[in-house]
Amino acid sequence: MWDVLLLDCNAATMLGDAAFGAIRDAAIGIRDGRIAYIGPRSGSGPAQVKRSLGGAWVTPGLIDCHTHLVFAGNRASEWDARRRGMSYEEIARAGGGILSTVRATRAASEDELVAQAQPRLAALRAQGVTTVEIKSGYGLDTETELRLLRAAGRLAHDMRVSRTFLGAHALPPECALDRAGYVERVCDEMIPAVARERLADAVDVFCETIAFTPAETARIFAAARARGLGVKVHAEQLSNSGAAALAAECGALSADHLEHLDEAGISALAKAGSVAVMLPAAFYFLRESRKPPVAALRAAGVAMAVATDCNPGTSPCTSPLLVLNMACTLFDLTPEEALAGMTRNAARALGLALETGTLEVGKSADLAIWNVGEPAELAYWLGADLLRDRYFRGRSDNEDQP
Ligand code: NIG
Ligand code: FE
Numbered sequence: 001m002w003d004v005l006l007l008d009c010n011a012a013t014m015l016g017d018a019a020f021g022a023i024r025d026a027a028i029g030i031r032d033g034r035i036a037y038i039g040p041r042s043g044s045g046p047a048q049v050k051r052s053l054g055g056a057w058v059t060p061g062l063i064d065c066h067t068h069l070v071f072a073g074n075r076a077s078e079w080d081a082r083r084r085g086m087s088y089e090e091i092a093r094a095g096g097g098i099l100s101t102v103r104a105t106r107a108a109s110e111d112e113l114v115a116q117a118q119p120r121l122a123a124l125r126a127q128g129v130t131t132v133e134i135k136s137g138y139g140l141d142t143e144t145e146l147r148l149l150r151a152a153g154r155l156a157h158d159m160r161v162s163r164t165f166l167g168a169h170a171l172p173p174e175c176a177l178d179r180a181g182y183v184e185r186v187c188d189e190m191i192p193a194v195a196r197e198r199l200a201d202a203v204d205v206f207c208e209t210i211a212f213t214p215a216e217t218a219r220i221f222a223a224a225r226a227r228g229l230g231v232k233v234h235a236e237q238l239s240n241s242g243a244a245a246l247a248a249e250c251g252a253l254s255a256d257h258l259e260h261l262d263e264a265g266i267s268a269l270a271k272a273g274s275v276a277v278m279l280p281a282a283f284y285f286l287r288e289s290r291k292p293p294v295a296a297l298r299a300a301g302v303a304m305a306v307a308t309d310c311n312p313g314t315s316p317c318t319s320p321l322l323v324l325n326m327a328c329t330l331f332d333l334t335p336e337e338a339l340a341g342m343t344r345n346a347a348r349a350l351g352l353a354l355e356t357g358t359l360e361v362g363k364s365a366d367l368a369i370w371n372v373g374e375p376a377e378l379a380y381w382l383g384a385d386l387l388r389d390r391y392f393r394g395r396s397d398n399e400d401q402p
Contacts, residue, residue, distance in 0.1 A: 005044055008056075010055070010056075011057070011058045020376075029044060030365040034362060035359060035363050053388070060343040060366060061392065064124055071104070075101065078313070093210065102140050120310060124308075125159060127321050127386075130159060130368070131159070131352065134155070135169075136152070153199070166203075168183070168217070194229070202232050205243075209238065217243055221247065231252045234256055236265065244274075249268060252274045253274065266296050269297075275348050278292055282311075285316070304337060307320075328379050336376070339375060339379065343358065345357075371386055
């Protein structure tokens, strides 16, 4: 006997040979928060509660696998300066950019950080997100970095939160003359503290000319691995530094951005099985022109994920559905690749592939239920309100419904 049986629906399982892994006229049985049955209606059995979904499509709950959702303030004025011709790098070198958010974040309490992040998280939830990754990186000192990660942990209501420590996001102003000292603090003080208090699942580094070098990145990855943490990287966003290959050789879960990724980087990701995370809203917002090598990644068999990169500087975006469209319109993914990028492959990028990301018996019953006629519409409509319901661990957002 199942707890809940969903009927009168179509399922995009994101598995198997059919487009979107579609099962038409499907039934989904849920028991103890997990998917207990997914298949044709004819194969379903008894349940305590039956819910008719009126022909809606059910997909895995969306997974936003790259965000910087917890921060204080915003950078609307900087955006305006860029609109008038200043570049992201110029703003960063002038002490703005990431460092202006660091100043606001250091001045904010944990409660304030939670309160400011909540509406952004609510927007993701309203578009079917059931798992979100949240990075630190706007503290750049031990105390504030840990505060960001604790605040992120407090957002885990009706939502799975995967936390990533990004102490190596920028060099803090007080260490401007002591790069080595800061990297040492990241490795010997911050990573051990994060691991000890279990505040993050992985460690990320912004490897870029305006941030950290490949050598510094390698050192930070070694410290992360030594503490049993996964690694991820912001790589080849503004230039090619070989960071994606470096990360792949460390067994990275993912390499993210990748506009300037080269052949060597592509082969390294393919060989390691690391996920390539596309962040088209940052590409759009920075008015970049160089696209990530999607055709070559596809040909090499690299799994591609898609995420909002929600952050105040390069992607003030809280709409995963808009990002699905951007992945297709700007980066030439197919609608099916885009949706796989926010479900199956996003789960892989977080090391959560056994738990969520597809509609499969045994996985957490994390579902998004959509008022669309075909799953490709999820990547098609701009700004539409498509979500009918969402289940997290088997519990509906409209739990009162009959
Ligand atoms: O993913 N590239 C570095 N980090 C962010 C930007 C952060 C910021 O500008 O505040 C990104 O694009
Ligand atoms: Fe980012």
